[in-house]
Amino acid sequence: MALFEATQIHKRFGDQVVLESVSLAFEEGQLSGIMGPNGAGKTTCFNVLTGRFAPNRGVVRFAGQDITGKSPREIARLGVARSFQIMNLFNDDSAIDNIVVALKSVQAQAWSVWRDLGRHTAAYEEAAEILREIGLAGKESMPCRRLSYGERRALEIGVALAARPRILFLDEPTAGLGAEGTTRLLELVGRLKQKITIVIIEHDMNFLFRLADRISVIHWGQVIAQGSPAELRDNPWVQRSSLGGLPA
Ligand SMILES: Nc1ncnc2c1ncn2[C@@H]1O[C@H](COP(=O)(O)OP(=O)(O)O)[C@@H](O)[C@H]1O
C-alpha cells in the first residue's frame, strides 16, 4: 500500500469544478512529481490532501488511515508537512528561531520550553542541525528578512522539516529562483529524498525530471498521464510543454 493515497477526489468552488476525479498514490521513500498547466488545480489538490479544503467527494488516506476532511493541524500532527507557494516565515525573527518554533519537540510542549533552559538548548541544537541540512549553517542569527530569496525558500523547507514529517509536500519550490538558486535547491531536495517521502508540484520540468521517481500530469481536473520520467518523455503534453528542454 502507498504511504499516501487520494482516491477519486472531486472538488468544486461553487459551480466551478476544479478537480473532476483525481486519484494519486505516493509510495514511501519515493519522490513524486505533479505537473500541469497554470490553473489546472494542482495547488487545490495539495490543499485537499493536506486538509485546507475538504473534497466534495473522494477519500484521502495517509499511512492506512482515512484523513479525509481532517483539519490541517490534525493532518500535520500525523506527519504530513507542506511548504507554500507563497512564503510563510516570521521575517523579523532569526533563521534559527523560525525553525525552533516549528520543531516537533517544541510544538509538543506548547511554550513551556522557553522556561526550561535544558530543553531550550536541545531545541537550538536540533534547529541548528536542520539549518546545516538545508545549507544555512552560519546564518543562525540572521534575521529572516536579510536572507536572500533562495535562502528563505530553503528556510521554508527547514520549517516544514522541523515538524519531523513522514511526507513533505512542496508547491513550486523553484518559483522565483534563478539558475544558481535552482541548482542549489536541486542538490538540497536530492539530499532530502534519501530520507523522506516527497511530493513536488513543479512547472520546471528539467528540475522535476531529474529528481522524480514518478510523475503525474494534472489537466482538466484529471490525471491525464502518469509514469516514470522515462515513460513520460514521449507523452504529447510533456513534449509540447517542455519545448525540448528535458534533461538527457
Ligand atoms: N479558494 C478558492 N475559491 C475559489 N476558487 C478557487 C480557490 N482556490 C482555487 N480556485 C480556482 O481553482 C482553479 C485551480 O487553481 P489552482 O489549484 O491554484 O491551480 P494551479 O495550482 O494548478 O495553478 C483556478 O481556477 C482557481 O481560480
Ligand SMILES: [Mg+2]
Ligand atoms: Mg499552484
